[in-house]
Amino acid sequence: MPLDTLSDISDDILLARFAKGDRVAARALTLRLTPRVLAHAVRMLGNHAEAEDVSQEAMLRLWKAAPDWRSGEAKVSTWLYRVVSNLCIDRLRKAQPDGLDTIPEPEDPRDGPADVLQRHTRARALQSALGRLPFRQRQAVVLRDLQGLANPEVAEIMETSVEAVESLLTRGRKALSADLAGRRAELGFEDG
Amino acid sequence: MGDRDEPGAAQMLDAYFEAARAETAAPSTELMARVLSDAQSVQDGLLAPSDKAMARFAGLRRAVRALGGWPAVAGLASATVAGVWIGATQPNALTPYTSLLQQDAALYQIDLPAGAGFDLDEGTL
Numbered sequence: 567m568p569l570d571t572l573s574d575i576s577d578d579i580l581l582a583r584f585a586k587g588d589r590v591a592a593r594a595l596t597l598r599l600t601p602r603v604l605a606h607a608v609r610m611l612g613n614h615a616e617a618e619d620v621s622q623e624a625m626l627r628l629w630k631a632a633p634d635w636r637s638g639e640a641k642v643s644t645w646l647y648r649v650v651s652n653l654c655i656d657r658l659r660k661a662q663p664d665g666l667d668t669i670p671e672p673e674d675p676r677d678g679p680a681d682v683l684q685r686h687t688r689a690r691a692l693q694s695a696l697g698r699l700p701f702r703q704r705q706a707v708v709l710r711d712l713q714g715l716a717n718p719e720v721a722e723i724m725e726t727s728v729e730a731v732e733s734l735l736t737r738g739r740k741a742l743s744a745d746l747a748g749r750r751a752e753l754g755f756e757d758g
Numbered sequence: 759m760g761d762r763d764e765p766g767a768a769q770m771l772d773a774y775f776e777a778a779r780a781e782t783a784a785p786s787t788e789l790m791a792r793v794l795s796d797a798q799s800v801q802d803g804l805l806a807p808s809d810k811a812m813a814r815f816a817g818l819r820r821a822v823r824a825l826g827g828w829p830a831v832a833g834l835a836s837a838t839v840a841g842v843w844i845g846a847t848q849p850n851a852l853t854p855y856t857s858l859l860q861q862d863a864a865l866y867q868i869d870l871p872a873g874a875g876f877d878l879d880e881g882t883l
Contacts, residue, residue, distance in 0.1 A: 601784060
């Protein structure tokens, strides 16, 4: 069954159907949630292969939580982002205290359309700079500025207050700006 | 995004965020297959307990068949309930029958008021 036939059904309801053995619900949730989980994990870890492992683990935890899920108590996506964030932070702490070596450096510009190349280089530079941020600042910036979540939801995921999230965002963005500004010449950018 | 210190820095950072959002990593087909496979394995595990429950009742189903099926079991159950009710309440209509069970009292009630019984005995002897 194509995904769009279930697109108007909430994650909660699909999860309840999953717990009753509905294979279509399992497929719809996989297609709907895995890309979001992976995108978040890649931005947190800077490593695609590790991010895939974390994504699989997070989704497995969701499947196991399905029978006891209480509809209306928590958003499925919020719960999932929290699981992914915690798994990523655990990995980062185990790998390197600051996670520096897990983040690839920006690539040198190569042949190709200038705007695509510039976008690609910026994305790589930002990923690299994110890797130099403290975990909590990185988590807040990724969830708010890259995943596009609202501050209250970011606060819920990070299990902290909205004010604390705003503070983390301010510091994280300031650190990113300083880091990237220092690399603009290195990256060959004339505009912002 | 209004909490950034300098408009120029905010604009620059927005350009980087926009570039990163446009280059969102996509899951590989292998990852999707692994996630879906996990989902189905968990679902199979979730369904298994009810199968075990059905297996637990298999003995009961065999016993019911041995007694002649559910109608026979229902008849036995009705008889059991009726017996319990009679024993607990002893309705008046059943007193002559239930008094037979109280053997000593039954003997005195039947034999003692019938004094002619003694005459008959004397005559025959």
